[in-house]
Amino acid sequence: MGHMIARLQTALDDLSIAGGTIVVGVSGGVDSVALLCGLAQLAASQHLKPVAAHLDHGLRGSRSAEDAAWVARLAERLQIPVVTDHVDVASRAAAAGKGIEETARTVRYEFLQAVATDHIARWIAVAHSADDQSETILHHIVRGTGLSGLRGMPAERTLPCGVVLVRPLLGMTRAELETYLAEIGQDYRVDDSNDDPQFTRNRLRHSVLPVLRRECNPQVDEALRRLGAQASELQSAMQTLAERCLDAAVRDLQPQVARLDWIVLADQPRHLVREVFLQLWTRQRWPRQRMGFEHWDRLADLVLDADSIAVTLPGRCDARRRGGLVVIEHPEGVAREAGQAD
Amino acid sequence: MGHMIARLQTALDDLSIAGGTIVVGVSGGVDSVALLCGLAQLAASQHLKPVAAHLDHGLRGSRSAEDAAWVARLAERLQIPVVTDHVDVASRAAAAGKGIEETARTVRYEFLQAVATDHIARWIAVAHSADDQSETILHHIVRGTGLSGLRGMPAERTLPCGVVLVRPLLGMTRAELETYLAEIGQDYRVDDSNDDPQFTRNRLRHSVLPVLRRECNPQVDEALRRLGAQASELQSAMQTLAERCLDAAVRDLQPQVARLDWIVLADQPRHLVREVFLQLWTRQRWPRQRMGFEHWDRLADLVLDADSIAVTLPGRCDARRRGGLVVIEHPEGVAREAGQAD
Structure with missing residues (x-):
């Protein structure tokens, strides 16, 4: 078994991917062709049924249609079912008043979820590599998404439709995937939209990362x-500790009221x-959209700052200290239906 | 009171800098000239006695000596005592087989500490600005110093000699400091070693950050x-929680042996x-230099992984589970002398 196949096998095992249908997003570029070929090799032993899915974004003129036909021929040769579709991303973006990059991403994931639903698939696999991961992390750092953005793309995430999005190639570099394709004699399409400098990601890939590698640290990725x-x-560790601290502090939870033990919290960082x-907001399903850093911080004041007795928060939420308790009343809290999963 | 002076006042208050001698490192560049002038303005109200300290690194030919004379004249005009010295950094670096940048930093801090000792100073102030801070953080990210490197330069740090190194300008940008100097009609020297691309920091300043600001996010700093x-x-929060967890787990601490309650630890992330x-190593003053990530992780295995019973660590340290305890024997542990501070 080749090096890349062994590592893909490990990644599939780590993600518990076996026994079911897996939709594979295939642009025709090196990463996704390597993923499709790798999954084709491992399909029998993992009891997996791959389905190739290619969306023609209509952004590359006649080359877009050629790519779609090329991916269809590849899938046919690998004896894998293939679904292709066409969306005029530029028109969609103009109509929605959004950017090309963002719109392309949205329609691509809509398409992949539709294919997954049609094929009763358990997983959607996308071909992001270790290089994509370091670019994403740098992109998040530069955009200012804060600490949570440092995590980059997760290896798995359950989509709203219930299908699990997986990224089995996050541990492999583009160079390793190129080597694999060369070994099995498989060519691939060159996606020149990867070179389009109107996309921030491409500017990082072409203008910033090469400078950092050359000038500062060859191992920057x-x-x-x-x-x-x-x-x-x-x-993750801090979240676990916060969940336990919340468990220890909860005295009473009602849909619109939470009572926490002030003393349990007052001693914490x-x-x-x-x-x-x-975590309390998440557990209570209170809306978090309008809660910003300063709101969470004012709640912390209520616990840590003796002078803070009461705060009013978005959604007419009222939080105040009463004796040894912190009492939070949230009019937007709703009772869960009987039998609703937690 | 001007904007910069008000913010410097706040920074001094936050750092509890009042009533004593403060040595100010002055290169003659915009940041350090602003710091010296600002401290001169606030000296009376804060009961501070600033001492200007300038080290001629001998790296800029005749301009080095001119800078030293310029700083001496500035200090004289501000009626602040000044100490200047000359070190041939290039020769020192060659003799030690180290880089110019690293050697310059070492001799500069040696010099500042010597001046502080001579003047019985409580603080050494250096003029790193918000721009220096963002460059440092980016530099650490790129070099790969991990999460701890993200913290950048601390606003205060106690040096081995007992003097406190402070950075009161970390909250102010270079542009704000330039504005302040323009307002008070104070010029400054242009340090062209800041443009020398042989220093990684300067490459980030001149090649990378401008690209990131222009191409990705004007607010990247x-x-x-x-x-x-x-x-x-x-x-910091995680460290506090770890200290408390250690307190809860300790059963017995001897100079060469620590006994911890296994159950207290086994449930933690x-x-x-x-x-x-x-934290245990720090508390026991066991040497940490040879302990790398994998050693700390093997200790964690001892607690979290049922199959791990004993590990051997650098310095012939032996750690093993014995009943409900984790027992760590470290032959390099030494008894503290009576009366030695913790």
């Missing part, structure tokens, strides 16, 4: 991924206290 | 500083468990 993994682990309230 | 502040707060052992 790896450094970014390691930083992402560290940040991810630290944040501010960061943990904010995280506890965030 | 602020995004980097916010990320640094978030990472710093999260790590891996990140916290590693951090607890790190």
Whole structure:
């Protein structure tokens, strides 16, 4: 078994991907062709049924249609069912008043979910590589998405439709995937939209990362991924501790009222206290959209700052100290239906 | 009171800098000239006695000596005592087989500490600005110093000699400092070693950050500083929680033996468990230099992985589970002398 296939096997095992239908997003570029060929090789042993899905974004003139036909021929040769579709992304973006990059992403995921639903698939696999991951982390750093953005793309995520989006190639570099395709004698399409500098991601790929590698650290991609993994682990640990702290502090939870033990919280670091309230909102299904950093921080004040007695928060939410309790009343809280999953 | 002076006042208050001698590192560039002038304005009200300190690194030919004379004249005009010295950094670097940038930093801090000792100063102030902070954070990200590097430069740090190194300008941008100097009609020297591309920091300043500002996010500097502040707060919170967890787990501490309650640790997230052992090493003053990530992680295995019974660590340290305890024997542990500070 080749090097890449062995690593893909490990990734599938780590993600518990076996026994079911998996939709594979295939642009025709090196990453997605490697993913499709790798999954074709492992399909029998993993009891997997891959379905190739290609969306023609209509952004590359006649080349777009050629790509679609090329992917269809590849899938046929691999004896994998293929679904192709065409969306005029530029018109959609103009109509919605949104950017090309954002719109392309939205329609691509809509398409993949539709294919997954049609084929009763358990997974959608996309071909993001380790290089995509370091670019994403750098992109998040530069855009200012804060600590949570350092985590980069998750290896798995359950989509609203219930299908699990997986990224089995996050541990492999583009160079490794190119080597694999060369070994099996498989060519691929060159997606020149990857070179279009109107996309921020491409500017990082072509203008910034090469400078960082050459001028500062040849291993900068790896450094970014390691930083992402560290940040991810630290944040997960803090979330676990916040859940436990919330468990210890809860005295009473009603749909529109929560009563917490003030003493349990008063001794904790501010960061943990904010995280506890965030978890409370999630547990209570109170809307979080309008809650910003300063709101979580004012809740922390209520616990940590003796002078803070009461705060009013978005959604006419009222939080105040009453004796040894912190009492939060949220008029937007709704009772769960009987039998509704937690 | 001008805008910059009001903010410097706040920074001094936050750092509790009042009533004593403060050595100010002055290169003659915009940042350090602004710091010296600002401290001169606030000296009387804060009961501060500033001492200007300038080290001629001998790296800029005749301009080096001119800078030293210029700083001496500035200090004289501000009626502040000044100490200047000359070190041939290039020769020192060659003799030590180290880089110019690293050597310059070492000799500069040696010089500042010597001046502080001579003048019985409580503080050494250096003029790093918000721009320096974002450059430092980006530099750490790119070099791969991991999460701890995201914190950037601390606003205060106690040096081995007992003097406190402070950075009161970390909240102000270079542009704000230039505006302040323009307002008070004070000129400054242009340090062209800041343009020398042989220094990684300058390459980031001149090749990378301008591209990121132009191509990706005009507010990238602020995004980097916010990320640094978030990472710093999260790590401090985790350290506090680890200290408490260690307190709860300790059963017995001897100079060469520590006994911890296994059950207290076994239920904690891996990140916290590693951090607890790190704190134990610090508390026991066991050498940490040879301990790498994998060693801390093997200690965590001892707690979290039922199959791990014993590990051997650098310095012939032996750690093993014995009943409900984790027992760590470290032959390099030494008894503290009576009366030695913790």
